Amino acid sequence: MQGLAGALVIALVAASIAAMVRFAPSGFTASLTEPQKTPFLGGGAPDTHAWQRYHVRYYPMTLLFIAFEMEMMFMYPWAVVFVEEGGKAMMEMGMFLAILSVGIVYGWREGIFRWQ
């Protein structure tokens, strides 16, 4: 009961601080002028907004990592029950690996295995 009261007090305090910051008069929070909002480029002014899409280059590597990691995560418990279950477990693992290998084949097509 005491723990619950403590948690409630903490939540209340946090909520009131958040409300204070949210509804504070503008003089309380630091306000920036328009020139101060521009990024620092050593004097230049940017032509475009900095919000943009760029290629996350580690993406295919991540795909490969997850494919093999998932394989390992499933294989350990599978190895424990394999002797009891026999053929059924073998089938299941085959299906699982088939799905994962689609990802690996896709990565292969995208050139993951080419060393750069």
Place this chain on the structure above:
Amino acid sequence: MAIALLRRLAGAAPVPVFAAIGTGMRAAADDLFLDRRLTRANSIRHARILLVAGPVREADQDDIHRLHDQMLHPRATLWWKANAGPDFAEPTTWDEDDPVAALEAIHRALIDGTRDSEPDTLPNEPPNPWRGKGDYGQGGEGMMGGTPYGRPMAMTDDDLRDGLALDAYTAPFGPFLPMLPPGLKLSVTLQGDVIQTAELLRPPFPQAKSADGTVHALRALARFLPILGLDAHAVRCLDAARFLSAGTPIELTKIRQLLRWSGALAAIPPGIGVIEGADVRIRVERWLAALDESQPGTFEDSATTSPLKSARLVDLLRGREWSEAILIANSFDTETMIALAPVEAEDAEADDRDIEDENRMDHEGHGAGHPPEAHAHGAPGA
């Protein structure tokens, strides 16, 4: 009481200064920050005082204004042997050799409240109103259309490496960006951190070159090493350069050994910024060789003696990652840099305006560059 104490302590702290370096003042400005009473701010936002060291071009006054207005309050500007712009009311100037005392006094006065923070010189309005095609400012071209926060969204461009069409970011960098030589202004189109195209807007300022090859090499190393994160070694080099130019003999063997052991050479990617068979690593090795007193006369910067007509900085930067590009830009001395960045002084402004206009119309890189004859001219004056 407590506030007064805090004020006094804040006033006594090292002064964060951003240096906008003009013609012929680079070495003096570098030496200035060996003083413990100052700290060098690498961004104007971390600075309390903008130090304009040396005369700047007329075209750079706009950039000074923008830098000035980006500083947070309370702020001040000190014009050290520089020409203050007409928009600065009652500029504080300093024409002596050592401005540290003046900087300290300004800082203390700012913190005390005896000196007012400088007001904005630019209007407090966004460069463009937030306006799209729809009723609520939505729509238009680009990723989500409109001009959020006064700037249009980046448009797509094919990636140099794989042709993937993603947003290319074009922005002018310089002329007072700490990691570029002072005065150099480039319009760079980036895909992520790879430089798709670079366009020269303004060349670097001419700087006095030390007659002593060793001092020259030490100063060059002191500028190069902080990029690799070796700030302490840079201070060591700068200190040695100062002692040597004052005529005090100094043991250079230890510095050379320290630099070799620091792994600085191994940290430089091989094969970048190749000019006449010498890449960045070889140029740094030449500086290190210049510190070797046992072999006098081995130091010869072949790049400075040759005319370098064919090479252009913008070509060296194309396709390079940002970190490599900064290493390349700092591996040349100022004379070579000016030779690599040829723009006629009159043309520079016209180019500047053209490029900005073109960028406004279509947000694409301009890789084609200037016609070849535009680069046949010699180095421009300031």
